[in-house]
Amino acid sequence: MNMSHDEEDNSLSLSKFESMLKTNKVFFFDSEEFEDIILHYMDTGRMNLAKRALKLGLEQHPKSTGLKLVQVEMLVYEDKLEHAEKLLNELYAIEPTNEEIYIQRANICSKRDQHDKAIENLFLALKYTEDEADVYSMIGMEYLFMDNLELAKENFIKCLELDEEDYSALYNVVYCFDFLDQNEEAIKYLDKFIDKNPYSEVAWHQLGRQYYALKNYEKAVWAFDYACLIDEGFLGAFLEKAKSLEKLGNYQGAIDCYTITMELDDPTSFALLRIGKCYERLGNNEEALNFYLKTVHEDPLLDKAWIALTDFYLRQKNYQKALYYANKALGIDNENALYWRRYATINQFLNFFEEAEVGYRKAFELGNDELDNFLCWSDVLYLLGETEAAIEILNKGSETHVKETEIYYRLVGLHMTLSETDIALHFLQIALSYEPQKNYILKDLFPYVWDNELIQRTINNNNL
Known part of the structure; x- marks a missing residue:
């Protein structure tokens, strides 16, 4: 894998810095090298090394605004917001047009759940920044925190208009569409995006997901296919394609796709x-x-x-x-x-x-509370000789399953078992008024009740 010049320089700076720490010799770095070193350590969670680099950096470059802004970032990360704010005010007095000051102010406001204020600061940053895409993405995130999905979506879209390769913004746009149940709108947006970026495997994958959500599995397979062709190692796309093929009943195709995922990882x-x-x-x-x-x-x-x-x-x-x-x-x-x-x-x-x-x-x-659960439960209680408990369960079931004759025919049999003939006949009348053709339930579950002369007379009278 080839490194860019920036990555190569950064790697050399890191090696030089770590060699300096081991030997206790003091090497000189320019302030930007220090910034890269500190941010690298912060990104990889090695805060002790980041702090050491910051201390040495400020000793060598005490007036560097860039290093002081990195110091602010570190203070915000550690929730030392008042100290960070104080330092930002000092920097603002020196460089009021430095966009990073507004971005860090926004970070402080965001940490305090003052998302409106964070957005105000980010719009100020937009005036001075050369990287508008990043700032629009940050504004989008603040709107997400405020649950304002429409404005979040709008700003992530602006970010993508400026930087079509910001995949995290693309995921966030689609997240907004999903959350707002706007699958059709998402498809229209992704179609336009793909027109401009036909080789964006992420966009094809997201398009497939939208079709899948709409149960249009043929189109989903078509979109996932493109994602897999563009990136033959795209595990997620192969998985989703396999799920779509399953939905279409193409089980062998699905097996082939799942097998590819197991070869990739x-x-x-x-x-x-x-x-x-x-x-x-x-x-x-x-x-x-x-x-x-x-x-x-x-x-x-x-x-x-x-x-x-x-x-x-x-x-x-x-x-x-x-x-x-x-x-x-x-x-x-x-x-x-x-x-x-x-x-x-x-x-x-x-x-x-x-x-x-x-x-x-x-x-x-x-x-x-499905009907079947009540029926099977009462049948088992009856088989255990707990007839009254079986009746209780069916009465409970009839509260949510009104007019279900399977309950009433069972109640006929159970009350007859307890010699409660009047109650049994009452339930038999109800059952026959709803579904007389289902009287076989009585014959199957309670044959001795079925043979009862009174029961037979009631059933025959109903048939007249």
Whole structure:
């Protein structure tokens, strides 16, 4: 990789400076070299070295405004805002047209959550700066802090008009469009941007993301394709292209794309899991299982992978293995209602009714109020001989699932079991008024109630 002249000079300055620290000899650097050295150490988080360089720099160049502004930046970084402000006022008296003074004032205001004032200072900086793009980007960030997404977007766009290679500004523009749910507008903007910058892989990638959000997966694949062609090592673009191909049902194409991501970087559990799902959709259970097992090996704490194995064995009707993997998933996330539902269902298949009841109850406590959860839960309670508890659960279910005959037919059977004939007939009338054709529920779940003469008479009278 070839270095630019600036990078080469900076690297030589750093080597010279570090050699000076080791030997205790004092070398001379011009003030700009010191600035670069200090900023390098600040950017890499080595504040002690940055402070040493600043001290030596000010000793050699006590009147350097540039070094004093770097000192201000360091003070702001360390939250010594009053000291920084005092120093800025002194510098302002000497150089009132130095844009960096206004930028640092803006940084201080921003740290104090005075974003309006920060913006005022940045607009003053615009008058004096040669790098307007950077300042527009900073103004955009301040508007972001204020949750003013429209003005943030406007300023990031101005930044990009001046510097089309400022990818962080491009990401921020798209973030604003996303946040404002303006996917169509984002597409129009990115189309124009790509017209001017056809080889911007980031813009193509962002365009693909917008199409994906609009569920236009064909267009998404088309855009991601360009991003991948421009940058053959663009991991994110290959991943998103694979996800889009999956949505289109092109599972082999998706597998090929996910495989490329694993060649570009270490295999991620996400890619391994998705490959497993694609193989399962293709009916290749052997490869699907192989990749699910690779996923849990790669990331044993990924609950989604354990659930993928659970569902795989559920579909195979291998309930013992499904239960083993469901327990693994619950060991990682026992606050997930859907995992408890699976746990309950598997235990019910295995005739472990007490465990199944715990699963349905947990699912309900964690927010699962689907009809099916109430029905299965009450069925299990009935099988455990807890008829009154089963009725209670169905009554609770009927509060959110009004006119659901599956609840009422069950209530008929349960009340008849308790010899509460009048209540049972009341619920039977309700069920028959809604969906008489579903009376088979009674026959399937409560055959002895179905054979009851009174019940049969009521059903036959309804059919007349």
